[in-house]
Amino acid sequence: MTFSKLTCYYIFNFYISFPIFADKGINISYGLDGQVSAYSVIFYQHFKLNIPLDKINVGYLIRLSNFSSRNNLFYTDSSSSEKSAEKSIQIMSPNVYSLNTGVTANVDLIYNISLAFNLDIIGYSFGSSKNIVNTPVQAKPAPLNLFLYNINDLGSLNSEFYVYYLFNKYLVFRAGLSHYFSEYITETPLADNSKRFRRISNLFFFSCGIFF
Template sequence: MKKVQIFVPFIFMLALVLFPKYSYSQENTETNSNQVYSDINLTAGIYDGGFSGALAFSRLHPVAFKKRFYIGYGVRFTSYSGTNGDYITAPADVSEGNLFTPQNEEKLDTLFLPNSQINSLNASIFLMYKVTPKFSVGFNIDAIGFSFGKDQESVFYSHSENIPATTSNASVTNFNVLLTGDYDIGSLNSEFYAQYDVSDKIGLRAGASFVFSEYTTDDKFAFDNDRFRKKSLGLMLGIAYKL
């Protein structure tokens, strides 16, 4: 079974949770340039044929718009499970797709997985805008990390070449990195949400979750490809605890 050499900045991730904590004051949100927003949040995503749970720590700094716009960093663990999933040809050099160019559907093949389960630990980027002291909107996305999970028996279906359906062992793509669009590698989670603070410590979230999950097969198929990806967009609900 092929494995990707993994390097993840564990020391950096650990340092994220060792920074000193700062108090949050609703009455001084626009004047204190040193104010930092930190939280631990738990979210769940529901997709067509899939489910995810994610636990994240984030630390954000006010940078613009009268200190209402925050940018920060953190770490997130995501566990994704799915059934009867169609994973599509992943590499951008094969799919020919990117942020500005649609995929070439004639070169997209399918890897069918009856069951899939991927666990990911990623360093992430966090953005937030405080609309009011109690209401905010935010966006976050995984940047780099690693994934693990049980190997799965898969079935390859070719739409680009005259190749019969073929079974192959599929393993979780180990290394994750955000490179935008089809250039991404591995399994990555992103969320867009609105949050309402029901108390000084607790905030409730609702929005959308977009999960990339990826497997690598033992065999190479059309276009010498062995990486296959599923993109899952669904409803996200969550809760945040402010530190």
């Protein structure tokens, strides 16, 4: 084992403990922003860092999500950060399901209250094809979900920033902001000669669950 690998090994094992009964939980979340709504079911597992970082927990998650709207929503050319009519299409009542795995972390504050975030990394999306306003072409959810940062992201990804409250050691309540990235693809190039179109939504959400 090289020096760098040995150093990483000892740092990793010094700060992170892996108890036989690690902290686990299941949460159900609902978020909305006036135009769209999002549901999700999350299974997660936390590992507590060792002293002096024992107020920090890191872990992984598996999330099943649904992003939908009864409205016709604008989706913008995925290769551009600019929002304009020339670079956008309007999808009728989008509805996307996604199954992702990702990371989660929280910092313990006081009185069973924590500040936390989670982030989808990779997964798969599915859903029925949707009509597009003023064109016979249909759009379908982009199947591959992959976090590549900002406009480079692919598919449908969710990240949450929230306050976390543990009640009576078993009940979990969360509230915060969901940053939801959804993407549709078309077989025929449309606005700005693109086949990939995305929408970024910021939703306020509430969640409850169990901790075991």
